[in-house]
Amino acid sequence: MTANVFDMKKMVKRAYKYRFYPALEQVAELSWTFGCVRKVWNLALEARTTAWHQRHEHVSYLQSSAMLTQWKHSDDLGYLNEVSSVPLQQALRHLQSAYARFWQKQARYPRYKSRKKSRSAAYTRSAFRYRDGQLHLAKMTAPLAVVWSRPLPDGAEPSTVTVSRDPAGRWFVSLLCQCAVEPHPASATVVGIDAGITSLVTLSTGDKIANPRHEPRDRDRLARAQRRLARTRKGSANRDKARLKVARVHARTLVPLVQDLLGVRAPGIEPAARRPRVGMRALRYPARPGHQRRSQHQSRRAGGACLRSRHKTRAGAIPVGQPAVKQEPRRVTAGIPVLQLQAGEKSIRSTYRP
Numbered sequence: 001m002t003a004n005v006f007d008m009k010k011m012v013k014r015a016y017k018y019r020f021y022p023a024l025e026q027v028a029e030l031s032w033t034f035g036c037v038r039k040v041w042n043l044a045l046e047a048r049t050t051a052w053h054q055r056h057e058h059v060s061y062l063q064s065s066a067m068l069t070q071w072k073h074s075d076d077l078g079y080l081n082e083v084s085s086v087p088l089q090q091a092l093r094h095l096q097s098a099y100a101r102f103w104q105k106q107a108r109y110p111r112y113k114s115r116k117k118s119r120s121a122a123y124t125r126s127a128f129r130y131r132d133g134q135l136h137l138a139k140m141t142a143p144l145a146v147v148w149s150r151p152l153p154d155g156a157e158p159s160t161v162t163v164s165r166d167p168a169g170r171w172f173v174s175l176l177c178q179c180a181v182e183p184h185p186a187s188a189t190v191v192g193i194d195a196g197i198t199s200l201v202t203l204s205t206g207d208k209i210a211n212p213r214h215e216p217r218d219r220d221r222l223a224r225a226q227r228r229l230a231r232t233r234k235g236s237a238n239r240d241k242a243r244l245k246v247a248r249v250h251a252r253t254l255v256p257l258v259q260d261l262l263g264v265r266a267p268g269i270e271p272a273a274r275r276p277r278v279g280m281r282a283l284r285y286p287a288r289p290g291h292q293r294r295s296q297h298q299s300r301r302a303g304g305a306c307l308r309s310r311h312k313t314r315a316g317a318i319p320v321g322q323p324a325v326k327q328e329p330r331r332v333t334a335g336i337p338v339l340q341l342q343a344g345e346k347s348i349r350s351t352y353r354p
Contacts, residue, residue: 009180014153015162017174020146029139030163030171033083033121038113040068040080041091045110048099061096068092084138086127094122120164128161135161135173146173153179167247214253222249 022030047067048059068088071077080088101107127138134143152158156177164172192204200211225246232239 009182011178012181013159013176013178015174015176016150016152017172018146018149020144020171020173022144022171023142026140026142026144029083030121030165033087033139034119034165035115036080036083037087037091037121038115038118039077040071040088041095041118042112043067043071043077044092044095045112048095061092064092064095065089084123084127086124086138087121090122090124119166120162123161123163125159128158130158130161130175135175137161137163144173152177166251167243168251169244169248170251218249218253222246222253225249 044059044064044067047064051057051059068080072080095110098107098110102109123137129136133148135146136143152175156179158175158177160176162174162176164174166172194202194204196202196208198211199208201209203209225242229239229242229246232242
């Protein structure tokens with residue numbers, strides 16, 4: 001008797017992603033490892049590209065691995081010996097896979113990794129140890145403080161561990177395991193799904209799934225963070241800080257949405273609908289039609305007449321609506337600025353105090 005294909009278990013590879021909170025020493029070690037992995041990728045990619053354009057030669061993974069050994073013995077790249085060799089070898093394997101997909105016309109040509117986007121490193125079994133719920137990585141003495149939001153399958157042994165950091169500054173570890181998937185029993189029940197406007201999904205049974213709408217709640221906060229980011233100078237430290245705040249707002253909006261849709265909640269975290277801060281945001285009154293909030297920077301740079309209309313002078317307050325006095329380059333006497341007025345205007349003394 002032939003067994004049914006749908007009743008057989010299937011062995012698949014699944015990655016289980018968890019968040020962890022590294023110590024300061026672990027942050028420094030992982031950040032240095034990320035930089036070395038990025039350096040090896042860029043060097044190998046440059047060597048492969050140069051060999052093809054100049055000599056029309058293909059560089060294999062074994063040749064790239066031999067180059068890595070030479071780079072480690074050089075004076076300029078001797079710091080590659082300070083990190084584990086496994087993530088560096090994994091970078092070469094990933095580059096080989098990228099070239100294989102390119103020659104099969106499944107992907108574009110590999111590109112160089114940027115310091116701002118490349119924040120990951122892969123460890124194989126020889127570079128980590130998982131035992132009794134603790135994960136140790138190579139070159140580290142203490143285990144990672146992983147938040148086990150869900151257990152691994154019974155009897156599953158991780159084969160690859162990938163450590164990454166997202167743009168919001170959060171650290172994640174992904175464990176690749178091989179586990180058996182049992183097929184679900186056949187069911188004769190059929191249901192139709194329709195994406196609605198007022199609700200997220202409407203079923204043919206009449207049930208409606210409400211849309212959590214996390215994005216509108218943080219829309220004002222995201223707009224303020226993006227305005228501050230646009231005012232910063234490229235390459236400055238303040239721009240990095242502003243970019244981090246924008247990324248955190250995006251992460252704050254996306255994570256509750258995905259958890260609500262999948263019905264997954266980490267231990268100790270209440271649903272978004274029960275959070276007091278979300279309830280307070282839901283009580284906000286909508287803005288008036290045509291009203292647009294100005295940032296502090298825009299208010300300072302607004303029309304001079306609007307700002308100077310509130311200045312008190314010895315002759316009294318300047319009436320609202322009159323054009324402001326044009327202020328030319330001025331000289332300072334005893335700490336009090338003296339305004340140079342145009343011809344025919346009365347002398348007005350500013351009440352500015354240093």
